[in-house]
Amino acid sequence: MDLSHLGAPIGPMTRVHGGFANRMYRLDTDQGSFAVKELNLDDRRRTYRVGDVFRFEQAAFAAGIPMPEPISASDHLLIHRWVDGQKVPEAPVPAAFALEIGEILARIHALDVEWTEESTEDPTPRDWPELAARAAATGQPWADELASHVEAFLAIAHFVDTCERPGPVVLTHKDIQPWNLLARDDRPVVLDWELSGMLDLAGELGSTALGLAKGPGFDTIEPTSFRSVLDGYVAGGGALPPSGPSWFVFTIAGWLGHTRWHILRCLAEVEPSTGPDLALSHEVVRDGVQGLPDVFRRLPEFEALLS
Template sequence: MTRVHGGFANRMYRLDTDQGSFAVKEMNLVDRRWPYRVEDVFRFERAAFAAGIPMPEPISAARDTLVHRWVEGEKVPEAPVPEAYAFEIGEILARLHALDVAWPPAPAEDPTPRDWPELAARAVATGQPWADDLTSQVDTFLAIAHFVDTCERPGPVVLTHKDIQPWNLLTREGRPVILDWELSGLLDLSGELGSTALSLAKGPGFDGVKPTIFRSVLDGYVAGGGALPPPGPSWFVFMIGGWLGHTRWNILRCLAGVEASTGPDLALSHESVRNGVRGLPDLFGRLPELEALLA
């Protein structure tokens, strides 16, 4: 097997055999942020693949290893995608949300952690390279945590991929292929649409969001038979909350200072923290202009 670098939470390998090539994913079980529902996700993937959703064929799933058929394609850069590509992603989401797949009820979520002052103090004490940036934004991170806990979600709740971002997509003959399904689960529809549309309509920051690309995802969703939820901040709370949790998880890895045997390399965790500490306050401050995309 050959290691394929670039993943965030898990480690990927390519296995070439006389029966074809396979993507073998080694799951990070050491410090996951939540339990991984192996059987539920695999059943959802098989149903999606059987329904013609463009994705790698799921081959097998065990507690610590996932195997899919290897798919050749071009990586999607973190930049606005073509309108046709965004439209097709919207159509795919509508088809995905229409699948009839059993899923266990979601457990009640714990309150968003409010330990940002303590984390900042530990970062300063241990000389983390991003400690000053985090310290200057503690109040903002507390405000973000409050927003995540109190923002009203209008529903409906759908079973979906939950993480359609450029790094989880390929382009094959100009059309999308959706990768990395292990975060699949139940999610408020507005959060899924807002996260997906925004990620496909922007570059690394938020200065160049393309409204036409954002709307193309929503137009594709409607064309695929979906109905849009009402506008509001709920469209972006899932993206903000997910990034907040991802940043905190990487902060804890950096504070431990140990190169773990699974999951991201320590250098990648530091990069993720820097991006979160600088990018999350920017995203949170732009909520009014992001909501204007829904008008």
């Protein structure tokens, strides 16, 4: 990869582990420190809109959104200036932190950025019985659990395809979760914008508020953290959409697709050269197979957070 525009290196580029989709490296040069993200182009779930996303990031950075400065983008590399901060744990965040995230969302949604309309997504895959059979035939460690939840996964897919989304649709980050945030002086910094695009507002708010209000699973949900995201959104000039299951369909759909993508990587039984390591894919699959049916059953509980 040609990184000469970043200056003369003062040390070797080092891998930063933990990414769920791509691979990240840190490069220190005489011009500063940079985050170099190598995009996984071998088996992406959808086409990456590099030009649109980079232009969106530039507009957000220019508007003062707390985020790393976007430096350059190509079809396989994203480069940002390195930002130091503390990782945000997967636990309910303080109310003040959640409030600021809500305000940030309102500011993002108010940006005037041209975005080419996205095509309608294909129906949610219903091949869970086939995937379970392949997992059993190849001796995957989570095969039995997947087989026991096939009907639940089919019901989840049906919900994703049929849940009404009242709108409005906004241009947004789409993935403000603890793993895409840093805390700097107890205030948020928003990372990893490559999934940005158009999304139903309820889905964006529900996904963000729920992600910042829960622990590693869904046994611990702090209503104050959840409501603070929404209060911050209103304080930032946003208007809340009607309550309903549409607030959580994006969370469930995203987790479903993410789990299926990692299942396919595991079934290939080959250590991939890009994207997450195979061990991480197995971990993601186990979490999805165990967690998704439970989350789907608890939808009424999540909806109660909106009242």
